[in-house]
Each structure stands twice: as structure tokens, then as C-alpha cells.
Amino acid sequence: MSSRADKLPGRLSHSVAETEAIAGELALQLSPGSCVALYGDLGAGKTQFVRGMVRALGGNPRAVSSPTYVLLNIYPTPKLTVYHLDAYRVHGPEDFDAIGFPELLEQGRLVVIEWPTRVESLLPANRINVSMITTSPRTRKITITHLNP
Ligand SMILES: Nc1ncnc2c1ncn2[C@@H]1O[C@H](COP(=O)(O)OP(=O)(O)O)[C@@H](O)[C@H]1O
Ligand SMILES: [Mg+2]
Numbered sequence: 001m002s003s004r005a006d007k008l009p010g011r012l013s014h015s016v017a018e019t020e021a022i023a024g025e026l027a028l029q030l031s032p033g034s035c036v037a038l039y040g041d042l043g044a045g046k047t048q049f050v051r052g053m054v055r056a057l058g059g060n061p062r063a064v065s066s067p068t069y070v071l072l073n074i075y076p077t078p079k080l081t082v083y084h085l086d087a088y089r090v091h092g093p094e095d096f097d098a099i100g101f102p103e104l105l106e107q108g109r110l111v112v113i114e115w116p117t118r119v120e121s122l123l124p125a126n127r128i129n130v131s132m133i134t135t136s137p138r139t140r141k142i143t144i145t146h147l148n149p
Contacts, residue, residue: 010131010141012135013045013139013141013142016045019052020048020052020061022052023052023053024052025056030110032109035123035126035127036053036110036111037130038050038112039117039130039132041134043134044140045140046114047066049132049142050064050082050084050114053082054075054077058079059078059082067084067085071090082109083104083109084112086114087113087116088115088118090115091118093118093121093122102122125148128144128147130143131145
């Protein structure tokens with residue numbers, strides 16, 4: 001198999017467990033106030049990635065689900081509180097503004113967002129972008145980019 005995605009930089013995950021491990025590694029490097037934007041199509045593994053972050057931080061991975069309808073899920077962990085947002089049903093930045101997103105960024109939590117393209121103009125310039133591409137039913141190409149660190 002040699003699709004274009006295979007040649008991208010980044011890591012190839014061969015399983016859900018490996019995706020969670022990559023996510024956990026990242027989570028343990030982050031500090032309060034970090035913002036992680038998760039790019040990828042439906043089923044790419046964005047929610048699974050958040051589950052790996054919460055597990056590594058000592059939180060309850062079973063509490064993690066896509067906040068598609070509620071916009072925001074909150075997971076306490078011994079290390080950091082995780083704010084999990086999903087902009088899938090958001091029309092534009094005004095909607096995120098209305099739920100107080102700029103204030104959420106100021107609270108010293110770990111903020112993770114699925115479908116960030118909808119609200120990109122509101123995201124901090126120093127965020128971490130994670131791109132997930134489905135390369136086969138079981139494999140995902142995961143690329144992590146620290147913007148303006
Ligand atoms: N390597 C992998 N990494 C992450 N998820 C995978 C992988 N292989 C298969 N999957 C499956 O892909 C789906 C990802 O779902 P989910 O995390 O909800 O995606 P998203 O939030 O991006 O829509 C799950 O059903 C998961 O079991
Ligand atoms: Mg999801």
C-alpha cells in the first residue's frame with residue numbers, strides 16, 4: 001500500500017491502543033491552558049485520541065464520548081481537567097463565542113477540539129494541531145504539529 005497519506009510525516013498507528021498511546025504521550029507533555037485541535041474525517045479516531053489523553057492523565061476513559069450535541073464534555077483527571085469540544089454542528093465562530101469559548105481557554109484547563117476548522121479564527125496561535133488520516137480500516141496516520149511554541 002502506498003497512498004499519499006503513507007508518505008506524510010507523522011506516525012502510523014496500527015490499532016486503537018496505539019492511537020491511544022500516541023495521544024497519551026502527547027497529553028503528558030502538555031500544561032494547563034494548552035489547546036489541541038483534532039483534524040480528521042468522521043471515524044478518523046479523534047474521540048479515541050481524546051480517550052487516550054484522558055486515560056494517560058489518570059481520568060476515566062469510559063466517560064469520553066463525542067460532545068456532538070452538547071458541544072462540551074468535561075473530564076476531571078488528577079493532573080488536568082480536560083475540556084472536550086466538538087464543533088461539528090457549529091455554524092461558525094459566533095456559536096462558539098456564545099458558549100463562552102474564549103473564557104474556556106483562559107481557565108488553565110486542557111482544551112481539545114474536534115472539527116476545529118469551523119472555529120479556527122478563535123483558536124489560540126500557539127495550539128497543537130493533530131491531523132488524523134484513515135489509511136486503512138485499522139491504520140491511521142497521525143501528525144502532531146506544535147504551532148508557534
Ligand atoms: N488505529 C486506529 N486508531 C483509532 N481508531 C481506530 C483505529 N483502527 C480502527 N479504529 C476505529 O475507528 C473508529 C474511530 O472512531 P472515533 O474515535 O469516534 O472517530 P471520530 O471522533 O474521528 O469520528 C472507532 O470505531 C475505532 O475502533
Ligand atoms: Mg468524534
